[in-house]
Amino acid sequence: MTDTLQALAAHARDTFGDAIVGERIAHGELTLEVQRSSLLKVCKRLRDDNLLRFEQLMNVCGVDYLSYRAETPEGARPGPRFAAVYHLLSVSRNQRLRLRVALDDNLPMVDSLVDLWPAANWFEREAFDLFGIVFEGHPDLRRILTDYGFIGHPFRKDFPLTGHVEMRYDPAQRRVVYQPVSIEPRVLVPRVIREEGFGDRKP
Numbered sequence: 001m002t003d004t005l006q007a008l009a010a011h012a013r014d015t016f017g018d019a020i021v022g023e024r025i026a027h028g029e030l031t032l033e034v035q036r037s038s039l040l041k042v043c044k045r046l047r048d049d050n051l052l053r054f055e056q057l058m059n060v061c062g063v064d065y066l067s068y069r070a071e072t073p074e075g076a077r078p079g080p081r082f083a084a085v086y087h088l089l090s091v092s093r094n095q096r097l098r099l100r101v102a103l104d105d106n107l108p109m110v111d112s113l114v115d116l117w118p119a120a121n122w123f124e125r126e127a128f129d130l131f132g133i134v135f136e137g138h139p140d141l142r143r144i145l146t147d148y149g150f151i152g153h154p155f156r157k158d159f160p161l162t163g164h165v166e167m168r169y170d171p172a173q174r175r176v177v178y179q180p181v182s183i184e185p186r187v188l189v190p191r192v193i194r195e196e197g198f199g200d201r202k203p
Helices: 002-019 036-048 120-131
Strands: 018-024 027-035 057-066 082-090 095-103 109-113 134-136 165-170 176-180
Touching: 002 018, 002 027, 002 036, 002 095, 036 095, 036 109, 057 120, 057 176, 095 109, 120 134
Parallel strands: 027 095, 109 134
Antiparallel strands: 018 027, 057 082, 082 095, 165 176
């Protein structure tokens, strides 16, 4: 397995050159770090090259590395906060491949792959909804899991657990309305219950 993955990594380096900025083999899978500007070109070649033939896009997801920045022994984790991750499958060659693209912290944006793999449509909408990643060229980039009036992106590490707004049914207006969150943060203090006269007992 490792020899096959190493051969695949070597072929990718030879084929894509500077478009591949890193690689890693772990848990029986190869991950290629791809430059954001080269993603479309790399994916088209991965799909169409007879020596690669990754016909299927299995998944697209976002990643927020915010908390990882403070967990390394050296301090801040190097590199951008956000990334888009793509899982590809070659049915004809029985191989899997993971691509990771680092994105800008302030406006995470990357090209859409809907034209290459139509299955990317709802995956990219989900990553947009939950992480705020913008997929440029997507034909219908709107929320898919949260409500249209939802504020923020709930899978970001800095998103508050209570959210920003809550909704309720207003009988006067006969519709659902949004309002600021009414949940007050609580500090739970453990309470110890003892029997009456517990400390006065004699041995």
